Ligand SMILES: CNc1ncnc2c1ncn2[C@@H]1O[C@H](COP(=O)(O)O)[C@@H](O)[C@H]1O
């Protein structure tokens with residue numbers, strides 16, 4: 457089961473999640489509810505989740521998303537998924553979450569606009585229920601859709617940016633990295649930026665994308681997703697370092713999707729040693745059968761980090777969010793209030 461074995465410390469640690477794809481974050485429990493609604497699809501758990509010790513190619517991961525999209529094609533499904541995912545992150549100690557999702561027109565009649573409205577409704581309902589988590593939303597551009605769909609998504613993001621009362625914060629560029637070229641997205645992304653939307657872009661998730669990455673870095677993005685192969689170009693590393701663009705690192709995702717061979721080889725080590733800003737994230741906690749506490753535990757064990765190092769990572773992540781200055785200040789206050797309890801077992805041991 458996801459999260460099994462994670463020590464209490466990582467659960468209790470207040471955390472910030474900045475890279476979570478909605479449809480990749482669906483838990484087994486929610487999947488069961490969805491499958492019960494659509495038995496005719498005959499979809500089983502192993503078609504939507506990569507269990508412990510298993511791996512798939514990135515291509516196979518993208519096949520899984522196509523299957524998941526068949527199960528989440530009505531407003532009811534999207535509302536259920538949004539609320540369940542938020543509640544699960546909250547239960548894992550995430551205090552601030554930036555969800556991202558690709559607006560879809562579905563065969564069941566959902567429009568892109570209604571899709572976004574439904575996600576925002578889910579976020580609002582969770583707030584009304586008093587969950588101890590702040591949630592923002594990024595509209596995702598799927599590379600597969602090309603520039604036309606990207607422009608449409610930017611337009612939607614601009615509309616909701618004005619009307620959603622600070623729920624919509626920016627845009628994500630994601631999807632199969634082997635499809636299309638970043639140059640097709642420069643114009644819409646630049647326009648979004650000029651409208652005040654933040655940009656979180658998947659960059660160099662696979663090798664040989666240095667040219668595309670260099671081009672997109674000129675925007676520049678506010679955060680970089682994965683950046684697994686940034687280090688293959690010294691020039692690209694220099695740009696990222698100089699501009700101190702925070703990276704969203706998703707260790708289990710990279711291992712299970714086989715873009716990184718072993719935990720120790722993960723680029724976490726490279727950027728940590730440089731004191732470069734980054735944030736640990738889950739990417740797709742459902743598909744990769746993980747949660748954020750587990751990701752912190754893996755990082756600590758692999759790179760020999762003390763609880764104080766881990767605390768600093770989760771605290772610094774607040775600053776890399778797209779939240780307003782007020783929200784950031786509130787979160788920092790919350791962290792400081794929680795700190796004595798989180799470290800209690802250690803102080804007891806020492807005394
Ligand atoms: C594994 N690494 C990854 N790299 C790139 N894009 C990814 C991804 N994981 C997920 N997505 C993107 O998120 C979509 C599913 O959530 P939403 O339907 O948008 O909520 C996928 O279809 C893909 O476009």
Ligand SMILES: [Zn+2]
Nearest residue numbers: 477630681739
């Ligand atoms: Zn991602």
